[in-house]
Amino acid sequence: MRYDVAVIGGGVIGCAIARELSRYRLRAIVIERECEVGLGTSKANSGIIHAGHHGAEGTLKGELEWRGNQMWDALADDLHFGFKRVGDLTCAFDEDQRVTLRQIMEQGQRRGVPGLELWGPERIRREEPHLSHDIVEALYAPTAGVVNPYEACFMLAESAVRNGVDLALEHTVRNIRRSEKGFDIEVVVGVTAHDAGVGRAVDAAAVVDETATELIKARFVVDAAGLHADAIADMVDAGGFRIRARKGEEYLLDKRLVGYVKRVVFPCPTPTSKGILVIPTYDGTLMVGPTATWADKDDLTTTAEGSAEVFEGARKLAPGISEKDCIAEFAGLRAVSDTEEFILGPSRVAGFVLAAGMQSPALTAAPAVATVVLDALRDDGLELVAKDDFEPGVPAPVRFAELSTAEQRSLVARDPAYARLVCRCEIVTEGEVRDAIDRGARTLDGIKFRTRAGMGRCQGGFCTWGCMELLQERLGIPLTAVTKRGGDSYVAIPRLEGAA
Numbered sequence: 001m002r003y004d005v006a007v008i009g010g011g012v013i014g015c016a017i018a019r020e021l022s023r024y025r026l027r028a029i030v031i032e033r034e035c036e037v038g039l040g041t042s043k044a045n046s047g048i049i050h051a052g053h054h055g056a057e058g059t060l061k062g063e064l065e066w067r068g069n070q071m072w073d074a075l076a077d078d079l080h081f082g083f084k085r086v087g088d089l090t091c092a093f094d095e096d097q098r099v100t101l102r103q104i105m106e107q108g109q110r111r112g113v114p115g116l117e118l119w120g121p122e123r124i125r126r127e128e129p130h131l132s133h134d135i136v137e138a139l140y141a142p143t144a145g146v147v148n149p150y151e152a153c154f155m156l157a158e159s160a161v162r163n164g165v166d167l168a169l170e171h172t173v174r175n176i177r178r179s180e181k182g183f184d185i186e187v188v189v190g191v192t193a194h195d196a197g198v199g200r201a202v203d204a205a206a207v208v209d210e211t212a213t214e215l216i217k218a219r220f221v222v223d224a225a226g227l228h229a230d231a232i233a234d235m236v237d238a239g240g241f242r243i244r245a246r247k248g249e250e251y252l253l254d255k256r257l258v259g260y261v262k263r264v265v266f267p268c269p270t271p272t273s274k275g276i277l278v279i280p281t282y283d284g285t286l287m288v289g290p291t292a293t294w295a296d297k298d299d300l301t302t303t304a305e306g307s308a309e310v311f312e313g314a315r316k317l318a319p320g321i322s323e324k325d326c327i328a329e330f331a332g333l334r335a336v337s338d339t340e341e342f343i344l345g346p347s348r349v350a351g352f353v354l355a356a357g358m359q360s361p362a363l364t365a366a367p368a369v370a371t372v373v374l375d376a377l378r379d380d381g382l383e384l385v386a387k388d389d390f391e392p393g394v395p396a397p398v399r400f401a402e403l404s405t406a407e408q409r410s411l412v413a414r415d416p417a418y419a420r421l422v423c424r425c426e427i428v429t430e431g432e433v434r435d436a437i438d439r440g441a442r443t444l445d446g447i448k449f450r451t452r453a454g455m456g457r458c459q460g461g462f463c464t465w466g467c468m469e470l471l472q473e474r475l476g477i478p479l480t481a482v483t484k485r486g487g488d489s490y491v492a493i494p495r496l497e498g499a500a
């Protein structure tokens with residue numbers, strides 16, 4: 001298997017790079033150890049497209065946040081993932097914080113972020129009546145948005161594949177050697193280890209069910225392996241940096257609170273943290289978080305302390321928020337470099353390009369990061385000849401619940417699978433689940449993140465079985481092979497012989 005470019009890691013960064021590469025006449029492959037793209041940090045985050053004014057001047061994080069921010073509208077138009085600009089408010093509770101708000105506003109204005117405004121208490125109360133009356137001033141930024149990050153990954157990858165990029169899933173890079181013509185990448189094919197039912201990835205090279213090894217040859221390699229980008233770079237001595245994991249716990253609230261807060265709400269940031277936020281997700285549900293604590297690279301647990309910190313922080317901004325409204329919780333792991341900055345561009349090894357240390361705001365920055373990586377590849381000698389037949393769009397998925405009654409009727413008349421409800425909380429039909437599987441969903445999470453089946457109040461209590469049956473039928477696998485999120489996160493266990 002010979003490629004011009006191999007991208008290691010199918011998170012939002014790897015998928016954005018792959019789609020960018022697919023514009024050109026070259027052979028590219030994305031190598032991802034999980035059974036679907038986007039199952040790493042890219043699915044477990046706050047889903048904010050940051051407004052562009054927060055990131056410090058003179059840093060890659062700051063500059064690429066703003067460049068990336070401006071690229072999301074066109075991407076969402078082409079790829080039909082959930083994205084909308086809801087705006088954000090950064091809140092000051094005292095005079096010192098008001099000074100900080102002004103500094104952030106001026107920083108944003110120097111960068112060209114439009115529409116920044118300072119709101120006094122009256123305006124805040126009018127626009128966001130549920131926010132704390134202790135807020136003395138807020139900086140409003142209309143350019144902030146929210147995105148369904150996992151959908152963005154799926155669609156970026158789908159677009160790349162439709163335009164000719166290969167996607168090697170359940171392929172774990174175990175070693176890389178430099179060769180005369182580039183790099184020999186040794187991959188293990190098979191499922192990665194997880195704690196059954198919980199979905200914790202163990203480490204970069206832990207494969208529990210190894211079926212084969214393969215050699216993938218590539219002239220250029222892009223290291224977009226998230227938490228394991230340091231280990232990948234060390235394989236060819238292109239690294240010399242360490243990536244540590246900083247965990248963020250997030251808590252999703254009941255639909256009762258949809259519309260309670262309309263914009264993303266930040267406390268005034270400190271030099272080290274953006275603090276605990278109140279986030280109206282793309283689908284309208286409120287989310288609160290994240291915490292920021294050092295953790296092991298496989299620690300995706302949520303904790304009582306994390307929950308207490310998050311709800312205390314959230315209540316400071318919006319006092320009516322309560323733990324009682326929590327319907328789901330999760331943790332994500334930021335891939336933090338020694339300098340806290342992105343490590344992006346050429347490495348000390350020719351042809352080996354880095355996209356490491358991709359902590360927040362790397363989701364926001366992802367489309368801009370992809371263009372920086374392509375520039376680095378070009379500088380290293382990759383010829384980028386544009387394809388005439390690059391197709392920017394992908395077909396829009398059906399969202400039955402969002403259709404008018406007339407549209408629903410006509411769809412059902414054409415295909416009765418859209419008349420059978422699989423998820424009652426989120427109104428998701430069999431037709432949508434089937435389509436999701438046909439477009440790449442391999443797990444219950446893959447279905448959930450494409451269709452919302454399982455995201456509602458009962459958290460999959462009703463629809464899990466229906467989704468499992470459809471996975472069994474469409475993929476031709478036994479029910480006992482269905483997993484929550486790949487690896488060995490099986491949902492059903494085979495009946496033991498002789499058991500009643």
Ligand SMILES: Cc1cc2nc3c(=O)[nH]c(=O)nc-3n(C[C@H](O)[C@H](O)[C@H](O)COP(=O)(O)OP(=O)(O)OC[C@H]3O[C@@H](n4cnc5c(N)ncnc54)[C@H](O)[C@@H]3O)c2cc1C
Pocket residue numbers: 008009010011012013014031032033034037038039040041042043044045046047048049050171172173174204205224225226227228246247248249250290331332333334358359360361362363364365
């Ligand atoms: C709690 C939290 C909240 C956040 N909120 C925001 C936000 O609101 N806005 C924002 O802009 N950013 C946010 N971020 C940051 C953002 O989520 C990340 O920067 C982004 O998802 C990083 O993407 P990635 O592709 O680099 O990493 P990942 O998504 O982790 O992708 C890396 C991929 O590499 C694969 N991989 C690793 N090792 C190997 C191997 N040996 N072989 C093959 N594949 C391998 C992994 O399986 C993984 O899929 C947040 C992060 C956290 C943790």
